[in-house]
Amino acid sequence: MDSPSPTRPPLRHVLSSAQFDRPFLDYLVTLTTTIRRFDKSREGMVYLQSLLAHKRAMLYFTQPSTRTFLSFQSACHILGITASEIRDASTSSERKGESVEDSLRTFSSYVDLIIMRSPIPRLCERIATMLDETPRPVPIINAGSGPDEHPTQALLDIYTLSRSLRLEGGIEGKTICMVGDLKRGRTVRSLARLLINYPGVKILFASPPAFRIEEDLRADLKAANVDFEETTAFESAIAAADAIYMTRIQDEYDAPGAVRSDDHSAYHLTAGHLPQLKKSCAILHPLPRRNELDPAIDQDPRAKYWRQERNGMWVRVALLTILCGIDDRVQLPEL
Numbered sequence: 001m002d003s004p005s006p007t008r009p010p011l012r013h014v015l016s017s018a019q020f021d022r023p024f025l026d027y028l029v030t031l032t033t034t035i036r037r038f039d040k041s042r043e044g045m046v047y048l049q050s051l052l053a054h055k056r057a058m059l060y061f062t063q064p065s066t067r068t069f070l071s072f073q074s075a076c077h078i079l080g081i082t083a084s085e086i087r088d089a090s091t092s093s094e095r096k097g098e099s100v101e102d103s104l105r106t107f108s109s110y111v112d113l114i115i116m117r118s119p120i121p122r123l124c125e126r127i128a129t130m131l132d133e134t135p136r137p138v139p140i141i142n143a144g145s146g147p148d149e150h151p152t153q154a155l156l157d158i159y160t161l162s163r164s165l166r167l168e169g170g171i172e173g174k175t176i177c178m179v180g181d182l183k184r185g186r187t188v189r190s191l192a193r194l195l196i197n198y199p200g201v202k203i204l205f206a207s208p209p210a211f212r213i214e215e216d217l218r219a220d221l222k223a224a225n226v227d228f229e230e231t232t233a234f235e236s237a238i239a240a241a242d243a244i245y246m247t248r249i250q251d252e253y254d255a256p257g258a259v260r261s262d263d264h265s266a267y268h269l270t271a272g273h274l275p276q277l278k279k280s281c282a283i284l285h286p287l288p289r290r291n292e293l294d295p296a297i298d299q300d301p302r303a304k305y306w307r308q309e310r311n312g313m314w315v316r317v318a319l320l321t322i323l324c325g326i327d328d329r330v331q332l333p334e335l
């Protein structure tokens with residue numbers, strides 16, 4: 001199996017997709033596929049559950065979540081980790097005026113790992129730095145930090161892309177079209193940064209003019225010599241794509257009282273577009289969707305988003321084994 005370099009420092013926290021390189025991504029993809037094979041038997045699942053039965057995790061999610069929360073919770077259950085949760089800061093001592101730093105330091109007194117989602121950009125980095133200076137420097141996993149980053153979503157997107165495009169030779173050299181709110185969509189920002197690791201990738205960013213990518217991402221892609229284009233020509237972009245990554249408009253970040261924006265239907269993928277797409281094109285979406293992705297597409301073999309959702313749980317299992325230093329215990333001999 002591919003393995004990360006023996007000189008690689010152990011993974012301490014998962015804060016940003018910028019921390020991952022190609023050997024790590026290849027290793028995670030292979031490890032995830034290996035771990036899924038344990039799901040084939042009762043013995044396999046019982047074995048996985050025994051691995052981290054001595055560990056406790058806190059799921060601190062103060063922004064709405066369905067998939068990320070449940071897939072992390074399920075990943076914890078699969079590995080035997082006991083998971084506690086806070087899903088609303090108003091039920092914690094933050095309501096009594098406690099700072100978010102003190103709340104998170106408190107969790108670190110009781111658990112071995114904190115998985116957190118918050119509307120505050122870069123809060124995870126701040127908390128990780130703070131905890132690293134305490135006697136209980138528990139690992140932090142960023143499960144979404146405002147409009148900034150969502151690194152574990154990007155990892156599961158890479159897994160889904162590499163599985164979906166494997167008959168086409170993998171992600172390298174492919175044209176990936178990202179559509180929708182590219183300005184505030186954290187999944188786009190984190191995934192685009194991971195795609196830097198795949199030589200020859202071309203990214204087509206198709207968005208309404210108000211939702212183009214932010215300057216920091218543009219600068220990172222330029223510095224890494226990634227071939228990318230920003231366009232409003234949705235139909236020609238999707239026709240050229242080997243994979244399409246749809247996203248919803250992130251209006252929770254609209255300024256208070258802002259008038260809800262225009263009609264973005266020119267950036268909706270409908271069943272009527274299917275004949276224009278490549279036969280092998282993979283259609284992804286981090287979900288939840290609104291009307292940008294027609295449910296009539298769900299039956300098309302190119303629709304990969306429901307698999308992508310399930311993949312997320314297994315990628316998170318794999319990531320937890322690496323983070324807890326037990327990935328050597330989930331290798332299986334080649335069949």
Ligand code: NCD
Pocket residue numbers: 067068144150153186187247248286287288
């Ligand atoms: C995304 C998120 O929270 O950023 N959802 C997810 O984690 N699967 C995408 C979104 O909310 O639009």
